[in-house]
Amino acid sequence: MSFSNQNRKGQCFKNRKFIKIEIFERNLMMFYDRYGSVFKTHVLGCPCVMISSPEAAKFVLVTKSHLFKPTFPASKERMLGKQAIFFHQGDYHAKLRKLVLRAFMPESIRNMVPDIESIAQDSLRSWEGTMINTYQEMKTYTFNVALLSIFGKDEVLYREDLKRCYYILEKGYNSMPVNLPGTLFHKSMKARKELSQILARILSERRQNGSSHNDLLGSFMGDKEELTDEQIADNIIGVIFAARDTTASVMSWILKYLAENPNVLEAVTEEQMAIRKDKEEGESLTWGDTKKMPLTSRVIQETLRVASILSFTFREAVEDVEYEGYLIPKGWKVLPLFRNIHHSADIFSNPGKFDPSRFEVAPKPNTFMPFGNGTHSCPGNELAKLEMSIMIHHLTTKYSWSIVGASDGIQYGPFALPQNGLPIVLARKPEIEV
Numbered sequence: 298m299s300f301s302n303q304n305r306k307g308q309c310f311k312n313r314k315f316i317k318i319e320i321f322e323r324n325l326m327m328f329y330d331r332y333g334s335v336f337k338t339h340v341l342g343c344p345c346v347m348i349s350s351p352e353a354a355k356f357v358l359v360t361k362s363h364l365f366k367p368t369f370p371a372s373k374e375r376m377l378g379k380q381a382i383f384f385h386q387g388d389y390h391a392k393l394r395k396l397v398l399r400a401f402m403p404e405s406i407r408n409m410v411p412d413i414e415s416i417a418q419d420s421l422r423s424w425e426g427t428m429i430n431t432y433q434e435m436k437t438y439t440f441n442v443a444l445l446s447i448f449g450k451d452e453v454l455y456r457e458d459l460k461r462c463y464y465i466l467e468k469g470y471n472s473m474p475v476n477l478p479g480t481l482f483h484k485s486m487k488a489r490k491e492l493s494q495i496l497a498r499i500l501s502e503r504r505q506n507g508s509s510h511n512d513l514l515g516s517f518m519g520d521k522e523e524l525t526d527e528q529i530a531d532n533i534i535g536v537i538f539a540a541r542d543t544t545a546s547v548m549s550w551i552l553k554y555l556a557e558n559p560n561v562l563e564a565v566t567e568e569q570m571a572i573r574k575d576k577e578e579g580e581s582l583t584w585g586d587t588k589k590m591p592l593t594s595r596v597i598q599e600t601l602r603v604a605s606i607l608s609f610t611f612r613e614a615v616e617d618v619e620y621e622g623y624l625i626p627k628g629w630k631v632l633p634l635f636r637n638i639h640h641s642a643d644i645f646s647n648p649g650k651f652d653p654s655r656f657e658v659a660p661k662p663n664t665f666m667p668f669g670n671g672t673h674s675c676p677g678n679e680l681a682k683l684e685m686s687i688m689i690h691h692l693t694t695k696y697s698w699s700i701v702g703a704s705d706g707i708q709y710g711p712f713a714l715p716q717n718g719l720p721i722v723l724a725r726k727p728e729i730e731v
């Protein structure tokens with residue numbers, strides 16, 4: 298049997314040249330209701346198999362991951378760089394993954410707590426008393442933490458130059474790949490070139506100094522079979538891309554859900570105050586403190602589930618693959634739909650409700666995949682959770698915030714975002730004895 302002629306078909310996107318991602322995302326849940334957990338459709342004329350069952354997602358992402366390669370638009374590949382981790386399978390991917398995981402495993406990031414904390418405190422101070430666009434400001438926070446994880450404490454030396462170039466580069470991520478003077482894509486490619494030059498300079502300074510570093514750049518440079526400068530640059534730009542907007546988007550949803558659920562906010566604040574209680578004024582958080590935040594961590598999990606900011610991912614069958622009697626022909630796209638799994642009433646009761654207590658019991662295997670699953674799952678998930686916990690600690694113990702304007706809508710930029718990036722006013726709480 299083949300999906301192409303035997304399976305139910307939902308061909309709404311046929312003949313549409315351009316498709317707005319939000320329309321696509323909204324329709325995914327509807328498709329699920331109509332066609333079931335595995336069905337075929339067309340996106341921009343390409344045949345795609347949509348997957349909303351935990352078992353089928355595991356088949357594609359874990360058990361038979363070698364038969365499904367990641368696939369991205371050509372423009373993204375050119376912007377991030379062809380040699381970035383996302384685009385590869387096999388030995389080169391495994392080597393990069395080992396180096397990235399080495400820099401982001403708990404043992405490596407535990408020493409970053411005081412530096413992340415001071416980035417969080419600086420950010421919060423700069424937002425005090427003004428109306429801010431939560432998403433935009435969180436992007437600055439997550440950008441600075443990403444640079445810290447890549448360059449260690451040296452990051453402040455390069456922050457402004459890297460920021461200037463990266464901010465131009467990102468504007469072209471979703472542009473048409475037309476490399477003519479004046480186009481967004483052209484400006485982005487120029488900024489990318491400059492970014493590579495800055496990175497080459499940093500690499501050369503480090504080689505001259507000869508000192509070793511525990512950050513991501515140190516991990517890339519320390520590999521016995523050395524990576525080329527170009528491979529390193531592609532992967533550094535790739536990690537900034539993977540780390541920044543994702544975490545900023547989740548942080549924005551956390552602020553929204555906490556503001557809308559005062560009981561949860563109060564309980565989180567109590568949990569965080571209990572950590573402050575044993576500390577002197579101005580004393581830093583420790584790695585151990587960040588492990589004493591069970592409710593905060595359930596709030597993060599529930600936000601990841603409800604918001605499902607990465608609604609789905611793309612794979613392509615590298616050969617004909619059979620799944621449960623169906624044939625997925627070589628070259629067909631396969632999309633595991635994380636959001637549909639996270640919003641299935643068969644898996645999570647009352648799925649639209651924000652209820653962190655549901656995570657008091659661990660979810661069943663392959664039903665909760667905010668960081669993906671298998672070979673390409675997110676190597677930065679521990680860092681993301683750490684920087685979110687530290688921000689929540691300072692936010693709830695020292696500040697209150699209120700949402701400005703309507704907050705019910707969702708935008709895609711490209712990740713799911715609260716409407717208008719969630720404008721808020723942040724105010725310092727009066728000092729209280731703890």
Ligand code: HEM
Pocket residue numbers: 367382383384394397401443446535536539540541543544547606607610611666667668669670672673674675676677678680681
């Ligand atoms: C809350 C924030 C984040 C979310 C929700 C998230 C989610 C994901 C997901 C779902 C994937 C797998 C995509 C796929 O299978 O196609 C992924 C991959 C990846 N993420 Fe994250 N991520 C987050 C933060 C981070 C951070 C902070 C970093 C780095 C510091 C990072 C680095 C990466 C990298 C390098 C990959 C590619 C891995 C590979 O291809 O082997 N992510 N992320």
